[in-house]
Structure formats: C-alpha cells, structure tokens
Amino acid sequence: MTLGMLASQQLAEEIEPGITRNKWTLFRAICDARPALGVTDRALTVLDALLTFYPDNELSQERGLIVFPSNAQLSIRARGMTAATLRRHLAVLVDAGLILRKDSANAKRYARRDRAGDVAEAFGFSVAPLLARATEIEALAAQAVADRELMRITRERLTICRRDVAKLIAAALEEGADGDWEKITCMFREIVAGLRVRPGLSTWRFALDEMSFVREEIVNQLETQTKTQKMHANESQIERHIQ
C-alpha cells in the first residue's frame, strides 16, 4: 500500500451519488488519456478484460463496483496474457489509481452471496476509481484529443514552411543572390535535426517558430535585393534620359 493507493482509495469512497457511466465509453476516454494517466497499452488490455467481468454496461455504485475474476479467466479475456504479465499490469493499473484491490483474507477473488443469491460481499478488484475520476478522465481525454489535433496542424504548417525554406534557399543559390546562404542552410539543418528524437507539441511549435523566422529572413533578404536591382535599373534609365 502506497500513499498514492491510499489517496485513490479515499477518492473512490467519495463517488457522487447517482453518478453512472457507460463502461465502454469511459474505457475509450481512458485510451485517449492513456499518456496522461501513465498506463501502457497492455495495461489497458487488462482493464478491458476486467471490465468484461462487470455485468452491466453502466457502471454505478448501486450495482456494486467489484469484479472478481480468477487470473486464469482474466488471462483468457486478456488475449492469453500470461499470469506474471497479467499481475504486472494489474499492479500498473492499481498504481495509476484506476482500480483498487479489495483483498479477501486468503487473497483469493470471490463473492459471498446471500440467501437470495445476490452478491453480499465481493473480493477482487474495485473499479470505483473509474467512476470517481470519470469527470477528470473525460477532461484528460478531451485535452489529449485537442493536443493531438494541434500537433497535427503544427506539423502540417511546419512541413509547408520547411518546403518553402528549402525551395527559397535552392532558388537563391541558383540565382547567385547575395547573402550568407551557408549560415541559413545551417540554421535550417539545425531546426530539422531538433525534430529527430520523439518531438512533443512544444518542440514542434518551437521548430515552427524558428522555421518561420528563417523563411522571413530569406524573403526579406531577397526582397531587399530585388528592390536594389530595380533601383539600379531605374538609375540607368535616368542616365539614358540625361544622355
């Protein structure tokens, strides 16, 4: 038991009364928010398997939130994952505060039923943290989706800008335009090199800013040169007029 686990246990005890969620909709939100929640895709396979043992599609405190599959059954529904790996990922899910262990005296998972055949007490895993954190998980998922979209747009803009810069440099060199093109090419390469190791949104944004700056620099330089050439042309016309 860690302090984090204690915190999620306390959180699970504070579920808003009447709150329910469709387990598969919530699961999809967890998949979207996966990086923020600190769980791996294999851990989500285990969570998926765990949720199949919850009898209803709607998670609610009234129906109980404990699932009690044996590791063998869990392994079957987790696409044949071996017991050791299963245990590891269950521990990951507990650490991430998505499920809670509700251990029996002998650490076995089972449900004790009353005379009517209803589950009186169950030992296994509680999915209560999912319900307690539903709003937080949905917000994280929405943020993750928005971030991915922003990243896609930023990458797209950077690709266009990068292509522009490459073409402008090539054109400037071909025309023999004045300017330190070696330095600009170096800057261009440095920006591209910065994107080699798994760039995040901030890296893409920074690269886009830098690349836009380089493009502006090139355009300014080429424009200044064009103006100067025009001026020279005008001057020679004036000269001819004088003659």
Add this chain to the structure above:
DNA sequence: CCTATAGATCGGTGTGAGCA
C-alpha cells in the same frame, strides 16, 4: 496437501535511438 495469489529473479525478445 491442494489451490490461489503476490512478488522476486533471470534470461530472452522487441523496439527505438544513434550512427555510418
């Protein structure tokens, strides 16, 4: 003793980064 589980360890494997 059997069953069920958790946890630790160790060797094998897959994957991504870095480089030529």
Add this chain to the structure above:
DNA sequence: TGCTCACACCGATCTATAGG
C-alpha cells in the same frame, strides 16, 4: 538503409503465504 546498443518488457520459474 542497415547495423549496433541500450533499455523496457515479457514469460518462466521459484518462494512465501493463507484458507480449506
């Protein structure tokens, strides 16, 4: 593009614990 290396992850195995 292909290679090497480091790292993370996986599966097998063993030990310990506890109830029936």
